Amino acid sequence: MSDRRIIQVNEKVPLRMGIPLSIQHTFAMFSASVLVPYILGISPAIALLMNGIGTLLFILITKGKAPAYLGSSFAFISPALIVINKMGYEYALGGFIVTGIIFMAVAILIKYVGVDWIDVILPPAAMGPVVALIGLELASNAASNGGIVKSEGYDRIDPHLVIVFLVTLAFAVIGQVLYRGFASAIAILIAIIIGYIVALLLGIVDFTPLQTQSWIAMPNFTAPKFSLQAILVIIPASLVVISEHIGHQVVTSEIIDKDLLKDPGLHRSLFADGLSTTLSGFCGSVPTTTYGENIGVMAITKVYSVWVIGGAAVFSIFLSFIGKASGLIETIPAPVMGGVSFLLYGMIGASGIRLMVDAKVDYSKARNLAMTSVIFVTGLSGAYIKIGSATLQGMSLAALVGMALGLTFYVLDRFKLTNDYE
Template identity: 65%
Template sequence: MENHTIIQVEDKVPFRLLIPLSIQHMFAMFGASVLVPFLFGINPAVVLFMNGLGTLLFILVTKGKAPAYLGSSFAFLAPAGIVIANWGYEYALGGFVAVGFVGCILAFIIYKVGYKWIDIVLPPAAMGPVVALIGLELSGSAASNAGLLDEVIDPRNAIVFFVTLGFAVFGSVLFRGFLSVIPILIAVIAGYVAAAITGILDFSAVMTAPIFALPNFSAPKFDLQAILIILPVILVITSEHIGHQVVTSKIVNRDLLKEPGLHRSLFGDNFSTMLSGLIGSVPTTTYGENIGVMAVTKVYSVQVIAGAAVFSIICSFIGKLSALIQTIPGPVIGGISFLLYGMIGTSGLRILVDSQVDYGKNRNQALTAVIFVTGLSGIKVNFGNVQLTGMVLACVTGMILSLVFYVFDKLKLTNDQ
């Protein structure tokens, strides 16, 4: 660690280092993960509990070989919002269970047929920009959290944002020894202190919160129409999951689609979503913020991810601790996300470089160009109550275009044979 060596997936870390490394992961995803239950109008404590439990289940299913933290999925917001407005939150939970169940079946199909089809439907010239878009399309969210997109920017928000971002960026370059692997945690603390000094913290929720409190568990209800509204989201979350596994593979320098296998990681992700619906929580997904943390710190240990999951479960039962963490202001989350989302974008570019994509070939130029423009153009395509946009729409477009090029190759019609 003194030389900032890579801490690999299976590596163990001393307990005194495990705590700050684990807390760093939890803080990285906390802002986005808690926002989803707020939008659904439920207590975030049950979500903290399920995020932790789901992560531990994911680690178990993937045999501890795929470092990933499961947070709240944004992909369900639009269709679930329709179901909640017409039937109630319990019926949205039924839809979450159905999506998770179908995802588990899909994982079994992939187990039988393999994953090599990904090289056909998403070759490097397509996968690179798709992965880059995972981070790039979230850049606006980072700026919005920081308050930098407001018509009138609050100087206090700007100060906190730049303090947080400054510690994250320069800390990742200048810190040495153990500090070099926790720049994100240090940046969060520095931003929190800056927020306290500028007077934008609100501790009223902490004062009124109980010391201990049980998460608000609830049971799902099922309605076929409600399920059909939510079910098409399986396309979105599957595309997102594949992209996350590919970029994580590049970061840790291992083929996670092969070992532990895409079928295992996809099953773990969807089984957690199904269980979430059964206990009253929101769907889970692998998280870009945590992938960014690994890219910045070069700490890939699954033990650290498990520690973050345990800490999340503990927070769900301690009311005041959960409320205290929720006081982390938007400019701090925005400052951290600014760097982490960018790291995901550069990971996508790394796929293009490492795969030595030949842009002398017209197909590669066209494929990458169309995917980037589709993902960043703001185009929205609606299928019933499911909306495809951004990275997901770009992924679907890239898959279709890649399949067309594959057929052209088989028919020997292309001019770059």
């Protein structure tokens, strides 16, 4: 890596480089992945364990061709909390298992019908903004974590938080422009370390998580219970995750310049995601999904190696048993991760724009302009619809709107009713 070159998907890297590259991926996903079990009231150790196992299974099932990290899914928080409050966490696990089975069933269906239908219902003018929304709808979270916007309960912005955020973001950006060789590949990790040091100097690091953790901590396994009522509450969220999964595979395909929907195939990646979710449910963990944070890391560093992703998975499994290690990572202040996320999410948004540029979308055509405009506004406006207890909004709702528009225009084209034929 004397020059800043692309590390391809199946390319191995020396251990001295692979370890920091893998740790970088772990840092990127950690804060979001442990937040879900915290919200649901369970130990994050079991989530870290199953995320790592799920990621290794994903790499195996996709034949090492699709670099992706499986982290805890946010889509299930709302329906899961409803089930937990009424029936208990065990019944939520039963719903997670059924959802994973649905993923696998859809994957098997896709294996036989193919993926050409995606180009029909999500043409580039629709897929581009949907992919961009994966990053753009998370922008407010990055700003909130960074402390640069007023949050609930605080009527002013803390300058210490802003300083840490700006320093972290500055080094993340500078790293993309100035770092050379191996340093350019671990620019995110360097930015996190520098941001953490600044936070220490400003006295805003909370060491409570480190003090309360023991050295060895066994993950808490919980057996699932099944209830039709709980299952019906949770399964609508599967639509959100399937839409998210397709979007993530498309944006990753753009980044690595390979069509992952066809090789190894959407059926393999979705089946792996479903199997991971099912196993997580049986072990007492939360559903998993491919993570945008790690996609952003790949976009920035140009390191696509599944060996690095696999190393991050192994490190996650290690952390699930070492309480002090996970506790130390938990002490990383929110502004540090906010500064890094600010850049990562923006890179994902830019990937969606790149998709439209590469596809040479013609915006002199009214249909393309209308489709992109409606999808962007749908995803960013805060509009939502409810299916049972599950809420569809942001990228997921925008994807549905895009599919409806794409299918409508396809049907109109088949009957030559559009003014393109005038």
